Amino acid sequence: MTSRIIAGGPGEFMTVRELIATGSQTSIGHAVATAALTEHDWRPRPATTWLARARRRWFEREWPQHHARMRGTAEALGIDPDADLVHVDGLSSVPTGSACSASYCLPSSTVGGHGLLGRNYDFFTASATELFGMLTGEPVHSDKPPMASAPYLITSRPDDGPATTVLTMNELDGCMDGINEHGLTVVLLIADAATATAPVDAEPQVGLSSAQLPRFLLDTCRTSDEAKQALLGAKQYDLGVPLHYLIADAHGDAFVWERGRGGVEHILEPSGSTLCVTNHPLHEHPEPDRLPADNTETMATYRRYQELAKNTTTGEITGDRLRAAMDTVRFTAENAIDYPIRTLWRTILDPAATTMSTHFYLGDNPDGTPRYSSEVTVSPTGQP
Numbered sequence: 058m059t060s061r062i063i064a065g066g067p068g069e070f071m072t073v074r075e076l077i078a079t080g081s082q083t084s085i086g087h088a089v090a091t092a093a094l095t096e097h098d099w100r101p102r103p104a105t106t107w108l109a110r111a112r113r114r115w116f117e118r119e120w121p122q123h124h125a126r127m128r129g130t131a132e133a134l135g136i137d138p139d140a141d142l143v144h145v146d147g148l149s150s151v152p153t154g155s156a157c158s159a160s161y162c163l164p165s166s167t168v169g170g171h172g173l174l175g176r177n178y179d180f181f182t183a184s185a186t187e188l189f190g191m192l193t194g195e196p197v198h199s200d201k202p203p204m205a206s207a208p209y210l211i212t213s214r215p216d217d218g219p220a221t222t223v224l225t226m227n228e229l230d231g232c233m234d235g236i237n238e239h240g241l242t243v244v245l246l247i248a249d250a251a252t253a254t255a256p257v258d259a260e261p262q263v264g265l266s267s268a269q270l271p272r273f274l275l276d277t278c279r280t281s282d283e284a285k286q287a288l289l290g291a292k293q294y295d296l297g298v299p300l301h302y303l304i305a306d307a308h309g310d311a312f313v314w315e316r317g318r319g320g321v322e323h324i325l326e327p328s329g330s331t332l333c334v335t336n337h338p339l340h341e342h343p344e345p346d347r348l349p350a351d352n353t354e355t356m357a358t359y360r361r362y363q364e365l366a367k368n369t370t371t372g373e374i375t376g377d378r379l380r381a382a383m384d385t386v387r388f389t390a391e392n393a394i395d396y397p398i399r400t401l402w403r404t405i406l407d408p409a410a411t412t413m414s415t416h417f418y419l420g421d422n423p424d425g426t427p428r429y430s431s432e433v434t435v436s437p438t439g440q441p
Contacts, residue, residue: 058088063210064430069419070182070203071401075210075435082122085213086129086230093148093229094133097207101134101143104260109141111263119291122218122276123269126230144261146269147296148229156180156356156398157246158335158386160365162374164309164409166330171409172309175369175379176244177400178233179356179388180205180226205401208417212437220437221275222413224404231268232275234415238437239279240307240408243271248301248315250336250356264292267300274304281310285324288314303334307408315340331369335362335386353395361386376405376414390425399427412436 064073076092078085093099116124123146130145131138138145156179164172181187186199205226214220219239223232236242245267247253265273270293278284284304293316305311311332313325323340326332333345336358342348345366348359368382380403387400404415414434422428 058091060092063433064417065419071206071208071417071419073208073210073417073430073433075212077212077214079214080216081129082125082215082217083129083132085215086126087133088129089126089211089229090130090133090145090148092209097149097229099148099229101130101145102147102260104142104144106141108260108263109144112144112261113139113141115263115292120265120273120276122215123230123273130230146230147261147266149227149231156250156336156358156388157244158361158365158383159244159246159303159333160369160379160382161303161305161311161327161332162369162379163311163327163330163332166370167374169375171407172305172307172311173374173376173379174242174244174303174305174311174406174408175383176234176246176303176404176406177383177387178224178226178402178404179398179400182397182399208402210415210433210435212435212439214437214439218276219279220439221272222435222437223272223275224402224413224415225268226401228268230272231266232271233268234404234406234413235271235275236406236408236411236413236437237275237279238411240411241275241278241280241284242305242406242408243274243284243302244404244406245271245300245302246334247336248299249338250358251352251354253298259296261296262294264294266294266296268297270300270302279306280308281306281312284314285312289322301334301338303332305406305408307411309409313339317341329370331366333362333366333369335359335365337362356396356398357392376407379405387427389427390421403429410436411438 058078065071078088159176161174184199184201185204212222219237221237223235225232301315315323416429416432
């Protein structure tokens with residue numbers, strides 16, 4: 058495994074580390090777990106034995122890549138992976154969930170003929186303790202670092218599966234953005250900002266948690282059609298706040314995956330040249346021109362959706378134009394509403410070229426404008 062800092066550092070809001078791991082899935086799991094143990098003092102949470110055993114067997118059957126990495130984590134911990142006394146995944150101790158905006162531009166609408174996916178990752182600049190207090194209505198002060206201040210860019214090149222590059226705020230064995238060597242691309246967003254509540258401190262369940270779902274698709278699928286079939290056949294649950302996902306492939310196919318009331322699953326495909334998603338359920342608001350008004354709880358999801366759609370549905374799209382469109386809906390000190398929230402990174406993904414280009418939030422300038430790192434471009438193939 059190799060590790061280096063690629064953005065930020067001492068004195069900046071965040072320090073972004075890049076990890077590159079190769080070899081077997083087990084050795085990759087060992088390497089990532091070692092980073093979680095040494096850099097973040099991660100420790101596995103105690104498990105109900107019968108539940109941990111059922112989870113392990115589900116992963117072995119449905120997601121063998123993750124199962125092998127779990128065995129690598131157990132090796133790093135020096136424990137028996139089949140004892141089922143602790144959960145040897147979920148390499149994080151903080152909840153997931155974010156605001157965020159994303160737009161996928163179909164190949165027919167871009168200058169280069171490649172589909173392009175742009176995303177803003179919006180999150181709080183508070184520590185986990187402060188964030189939990191904020192969400193429960195009991196504000197507290199904490200000296201701990203912001204929970205989004207140490208993201209990782211992780212490239213895995215296993216001997217027995219597709220290479221992947223993922224960007225994660227806190228889940229070292231999950232991700233928020235990702236792309237694999239086949240060009241399958243996944244980003245996650247909070248599903249309904251208006252109804253989001255503090256995450257439940259519950260034990261992991263059998264199946265895919267919110268932050269594991271993107272990594273599952275990147276490990277097991279090559280196309281959007283394969284991703285649809287995998288999602289319809291997989292058991293899923295929300296460990297944090299409910300999320301939805303924008304998924305695209307190298308051939309120009311894309312869809313949004315949502316789960317609604319009663320467990321009903323929704324696949325929403327583009328009706329025009331773009332597919333936009335922010336933080337409201339698209340299946341409940343199928344007509345963009347008839348969105349509700351925003352309030353203090355929606356985090357401007359409807360305004361951001363309309364602005365993003367307006368800026369990405371006319372004329373030919375270039376990478377720079379998509380970057381500019383994403384910047385029009387980012388959170389800054391000026392428009393953060395009542396929350397300490399910023400756009401922590403902006404990513405442009407090119408599924409056909411298998412590239413991910415990202416710049417990272419470093420802090421605010423004296424005049425309140427955000428300051429970002431230079432853009433970093435990477436690829437799971439190693440040849441951006």
